[in-house]
Amino acid sequence: MEASAIVRTVRERAAELLASGRVDLVIGFEQGSMPMRAAPCFVSDADGTDRLVWNSFCGVNLARFLRGRHGRIAVVAKACDTRALVELIKENQLCRTDMVVIGVPCAGMVDSAAVEEITGHAGITGVEEADGRLLLTAGGSPVSLPREDVLCRSCRRCSTRNPVICDIAVGERAPEPEIPGFLDVDQFAALPSEERRTRIEAEMKRCIRCNACRNVCPMCYCVRCFADDAFPQWVGRGGDPGSVMSFHLVRALHLAGRCVECGACERACPTGVDLGILNRRMSADVYRHFGYRPGMAPEIPSPLSTFSPGDPEDFMLEPDRGRSCGCGG
Amino acid sequence: MTTGENPSTAGWEPGIVAFLCNWCSYAGADSAGVGRHQYPSSVRIIRVPCAGRISPFFIISAFLEGADGVLVSGCHPGDCHYTSGNLIARRRFILLKSLLEHAGVEEGRLWFTWVSASEGGRFAAVVDTVTKRVRALGPASCLRRRFI
């Protein structure tokens, strides 16, 4: 289905939902203030549904906007939005019966910063899409780029292109990519410890502790985040590298088994820290050890809220039995 | 933490923080003492109610504040005072150990094990092994906090 047909259907379905009173609010995307930007928008009457759009710049994870809102809400959701919704429902943050998911298949979202980099920051005054290419007007001249070359980092390694939960399906199912596995993680793991450390420290050095990664994350909803606690203070808020690193380590741990890899954190990071360098490790481990992919199955409990008697123990210390197992004697 | 400010000092001994569950491993450390099992004095023991109580913060904080190694020990599977605290914890520890080593904390600084109340000998052997391994690695620097 063409993008314009998707937009038309999204608008029609949204208008029906609002007109019939089935929902009080539709959360979707509208055209942003300039080309290559789509912004979350909130529509509460059927006449306003003309604002809704769908294009390659709808990267924001809309699951972030449902918590704390009253009434029945319809949300225009791509696969990673629905995966976050699934996890939030599991964690009792959202109620499935209060939401209507308008599911849209996704072929990956475009990273506008990558486009700007390629076009040398020449003013981009127009953008259209056709046949997997972006047709831009940059610095007054036409430029054509393959979408594949400018996808968000998280979208390049995406494993799920179709909504996981869906009440109203829009468009044809996108072909699912072969699950790309965790090649990036394995390659990194193959590096010597010292080199891994150097690379991660280089990423951490760019962090300015603005907390944007946490603040945009659809899964970060703690009333009081460990990073803001002063009493006790778990991680320092200053500039020492140990504190910066621990902030990111603990965040990665808090997201283990929950991170749906929507890439919201990486897109928000003002200094371009590759946050996946830690989060992907956790995704790989959770998948390999517990067979779990966050947000894929509403009925399977979160891996860290449960256990299996047969969980791996090879990581544990088993001192030489002959020498140690004297059992008190 | 009194780890060597000057790692080149020949007499450097590692500082190891041990988080021990109240019901098994802490009692196991006690039995080691009662049973006169010799083990290195490098560990500083912190008693926790259950292995399940151990937040990743505890371990990361220990490294931040200068520990050279961290040992975590709880009840053997099936023995948990709270039924399954140790098994829930086991899942977390898998991830924590993997993540820290991924980030460059050398393999051999962070250890998990099970020690029951009666296993004084095992406790001594655990501390012995851990101390040897950490001593071989030298002072930790990866997560240590330093004001610039």
Added chain:
Amino acid sequence: MRRPPGRGITDLVERLLTVAEVYAPVERDQSVVFDRIESAREAAIDRGPAALSPKNLVFPRCEMLLSSSTRGDESGRAPDPGPGGPRVLFGVRPCDARAIALLDRILGGGEKTDSYYIRRRESLVVISIGCTESLETCFCETTGGGPRSTEGSDILLEDLGDRCEASIITEKGVWLAGQIGLEHDPAGARTPRGPAPPAGPAADLAELKKRLDRSFEDQCWRDIALKCIGCGVCTFLCPACHCFDVIDEETAGVRVRSRIWDSCQFPAFTEQASGYNPRPSAAERFRQRVMHKFSYCIERYGMPGCVGCGRCVSRCPVNLDIRTVTASFLGDGGEP
């Protein structure tokens, strides 16, 4: 497309390097930031706007205020400033320089001046280059500045390719120009040879302030801030945002007090110890940001707290564009 800087600029940088520490835009990990350079080749003046403004040089993200390594000395000591040779901040855009002019009034001015800021600022000479191109996100002219604004600059250059023309603006500029044999061009950079790029519509700031002041209690803030997720990126990237927090830390017997950048977009910014928060939701917090920039700063410091650099516009994850917001207040109807 951006063009590389002319020889005039690189020659000048080489000369500067012989008399001062030079900080210029440099490319680090695919983004442009301000850092110290050792040779003119490192300067990335042609690489687009810096991701982070040069604010860090006068107002670092984390700055130690006091430290003490002994018990019983609760007052602590301010860190030793070290040798304070001249530092040149080279190649800033006029908007970023203008933001330093605002910081001068806030941190450097008032009854109690900020000694840490003053120390860093006094040794700093700012050389800006007039913009010959504007980006989609630029709106300096909307905030009362312009591509050749001299506010905050000690010297303003016009890049003419094989040479550059200099407007020497301040005493500091005269001193530095003397050091490197740079002459003031009477025509100066203020009469540009290049095309003057439009950078946003000029706005009536007084009228905007008036309309904002009238709209403090308006419901519109709730609608404007609906999509705001309070991430704070706008404030952390802003060259003019100056709010900070003061934190204390201790490790291994060393105790320090530092200040760190903070953001009015965070709930904890105003949450009182009792739990009461005068700005409980994104609506109040976003309003504070806009009001602070376009009403309170004008009232208190005589210039807006926004210089139109466009960083918040380009990096806002939800495209909450401050230009759209201010324009809505200046629209025909008055209130949006």
Added chain:
Amino acid sequence: MRNPFVPIPMTVERNRVETVDGGIRTLTLSFPADADRGAFDFVPGQFAELSILGVGEAPFGIASSPAEGGLLDFTISRVGRVTTALHHLEPGESVGLRGPLGNGYPMSELEGGDLLLAGGGFGFSTLRALARFVLKQSNRSRFGDITVVFGARSPGLLLYRDDLEEWGERRDVRLAVTVDRGDGSWTGLTGTVPDALRRLDIDAGRTTALVCGPPAMIRHTIPVLAGLGVAPERTHVSLEMKMKCGIGKCGRCSIGGRYVCTDGPVFRLADLENLPGEFR
């Protein structure tokens, strides 16, 4: 140029419990250095930042009168890291102080007229400083009728019992102490500070009102004072707003174009009415 972030070292003289639950204590501090004592010139209503390096810094109203021989009282409610550490200070220990900060009550405007002091909870501390100043024998004649209204949530949370007892016995001050909810032995007024104010009979034309308390109390007190006929020009409100630097730099306590730390904390109500309503 003095570095405004470097504190004056102070010595803890006394640390006493104010409330039954132990949640509020008053620290009495002295200046080890005569030069610092001589330079510390303040008026009631001003505040200071107390700090323990490595733990933190927080602002507190000065609870003692300037006429108390170089000793400063600070009343501290234990709510977090800094206040807990301050609660644990022993006499003889050291604590950092930056101040005096803020504007204080408009002392020159108060002379010759009647005063109405209305404070709630632990916000009463700077009004206690003012009361002790105006009620000092050598100062008393410079002021007209003085009324002090102090409210707390419960009898156990009343502060400054010695002062309250003394003022209760004096004939030259009218004291109304009220609690939101009494207990079995409470025989005094029950109700909020605005409730107590409503019962007062004052000469509004001669009265200057000074109000300090939590935002909810201020919100409800302002209309009652207006009802009593106290003009907004003669009503002064000391505001609470989260602060950090205390010197008008960190931006945290901005209300409109004003900073509570330097332009306040005491504001004339007539001026506040022109500011955004974030203080209520």
